[in-house]
Amino acid sequence: MKTFSRSALTLLISLSVGLAAAQINAAPLTDRVDRPSHLTANAAQFPLIDIQSINDRQVMVGESGHILLGTADGKIKQVDVPVDLLLTAVHFVDPQNGWVVGHDGVVLHSTDGGQHWIKQIDGRDISKTxxxxxxxxxxxxxxxxxxxxxxxxxxxxxxxxxxxxxxxxAGSEAGPSRPLLDVWFRDVNEGWAVGAYGMFIHTTDGGSTWNYVAALPNPDRMHLNTVLGLTDRTLLVGGEGGRMYRSQDNGQSWTASRNPSQASIYKILELKDGSLLALGFGGELLNSQDQGASWTELQSQTRVSLYNGTQLADGSVLLAGQRGTLLYSRDGKHFNVWKSKSSASWLGVAESSPQMLMLIGSKGLQRLSLSELKEQLQ
CATH class of the missing domain: 1.20.5 (Single alpha-helices involved in coiled-coils or other helix-helix interfaces)
Known part of the structure; x- marks a missing residue:
C-alpha cells in the first residue's frame, strides 16, 4: 500500500528556497506578505504552481508572488501583486471574479479578470479567526x-x-504563517480554502471575512491539499495520507469517504460526465461514480506523483505529474504515459487553443502541441 509523508507541501516550499535566499540581500527587511512582488522580464521561467483557463485566456500563479496572464495570441503578461511569496492556487468563478491563495495564509482577490489584485487576508488574520x-x-x-x-x-x-x-x-507567535494550498468558490460570495496542518476556512461575503471550519474530522491536523464543489453542490476535500472528506449540507458536517489507499491526494477533478478523478502521490489515481462517497483505483501506468489535470475540449483528459510526466486518456479511465525530455515537474496544464497546451511547473511555462503529444502516444 502506498504511503506518504508530507511531500506535497515540501515540494511547494522547496520551489521557493533558492529565490527566497537571494532576495534577502536584494530587498528591504519587510515581511514578504507586506511587500509587492517584483516585475521581471523572465517571470514565465520562474516556478508556476497553478493555472486556470478563463474563456480564451489563462491565469497562472507561482513563485515570488508572480501572477501571469496568457492570451489567445500567445502573449504573456505579468501583473502587479501586493505580496512577494509563493502562490499555490487560483480559482475564478466567472471571467471577472477570481481568488488566489498562497503561503503565509494569504488570500488575493481580483474583480477584473486578474488585471489587478488586492490582499484580503493573510496568516495574521487567520490566527485571529x-x-x-x-x-x-x-x-x-x-x-x-x-x-x-x-x-x-x-x-x-x-x-x-x-x-x-x-x-x-503558539502558532500565532510565528507571525503570518499558515500556508494555504487550494481555493474554490461556488459563486462571487461563498468559497472555501484549505491548507497545511488541517487549515480550513470559509467565507460567505466574497472573502472580506473568513471563518475557521472545525467540523472536518481531522484530529491529527493532516495537510488538506485540495477542495472542490461539485455541480450537485457536494463539497469534497482531499489531503495527506489519502484522507478524503465529503459534505452534502454545505460544509456544516463532514464524513470520511471510502478510499482504498493511503497515498496522499493532491487534486480532485470533476469530469463533464459527472465522474470524478482524484490524483496524488506515487501515481495514485482514483475514480468515483457516486459524487465522492466511494473511490476505486485506476491504473495510472506510472509511479511518479500526479499533481493536477484538466479535461480538454474534445473530452479527453490530461494529467500533469513529476519528472516531465503527462497522462493522457480519451475516456477518463484508461491512461497512456507521455514523458518530455525535461525533468521538470508539471504542476498544471491548460488548453490555450484547440491544438496547443500550456504546461506549468518547477521550470516555469512551456507550450506543447496537442497533435505532437497524440502522435507520440500512438
Missing amino acids: MQVWAESALADAEKASEAAPDDEDLEIALDNAYFALDDVE
Whole structure:
C-alpha cells in the first residue's frame, strides 16, 4: 500500500528556497506578505504552481508572488501583486471574479479578470479567526463539563479544547504563517480554502471575512491539499495520507469517504460526465461514480506523483505529474504515459487553443502541441 509523508507541501516550499535566499540581500527587511512582488522580464521561467483557463485566456500563479496572464495570441503578461511569496492556487468563478491563495495564509482577490489584485487576508488574520473559534470552543466545553463533572467524554473534550487554544496561541507567535494550498468558490460570495496542518476556512461575503471550519474530522491536523464543489453542490476535500472528506449540507458536517489507499491526494477533478478523478502521490489515481462517497483505483501506468489535470475540449483528459510526466486518456479511465525530455515537474496544464497546451511547473511555462503529444502516444 502506498504511503506518504508530507511531500506535497515540501515540494511547494522547496520551489521557493533558492529565490527566497537571494532576495534577502536584494530587498528591504519587510515581511514578504507586506511587500509587492517584483516585475521581471523572465517571470514565465520562474516556478508556476497553478493555472486556470478563463474563456480564451489563462491565469497562472507561482513563485515570488508572480501572477501571469496568457492570451489567445500567445502573449504573456505579468501583473502587479501586493505580496512577494509563493502562490499555490487560483480559482475564478466567472471571467471577472477570481481568488488566489498562497503561503503565509494569504488570500488575493481580483474583480477584473486578474488585471489587478488586492490582499484580503493573510496568516495574521487567520490566527485571529482561529483564536475566536478556540476561545468559544473552550467556553462551550467548560460549560458542558461543569454541568456533568463525572462525564469522562466531556472531560476529554475539555482537555482537547485547552490544547486547541494553546496550539492556536503558539502558532500565532510565528507571525503570518499558515500556508494555504487550494481555493474554490461556488459563486462571487461563498468559497472555501484549505491548507497545511488541517487549515480550513470559509467565507460567505466574497472573502472580506473568513471563518475557521472545525467540523472536518481531522484530529491529527493532516495537510488538506485540495477542495472542490461539485455541480450537485457536494463539497469534497482531499489531503495527506489519502484522507478524503465529503459534505452534502454545505460544509456544516463532514464524513470520511471510502478510499482504498493511503497515498496522499493532491487534486480532485470533476469530469463533464459527472465522474470524478482524484490524483496524488506515487501515481495514485482514483475514480468515483457516486459524487465522492466511494473511490476505486485506476491504473495510472506510472509511479511518479500526479499533481493536477484538466479535461480538454474534445473530452479527453490530461494529467500533469513529476519528472516531465503527462497522462493522457480519451475516456477518463484508461491512461497512456507521455514523458518530455525535461525533468521538470508539471504542476498544471491548460488548453490555450484547440491544438496547443500550456504546461506549468518547477521550470516555469512551456507550450506543447496537442497533435505532437497524440502522435507520440500512438
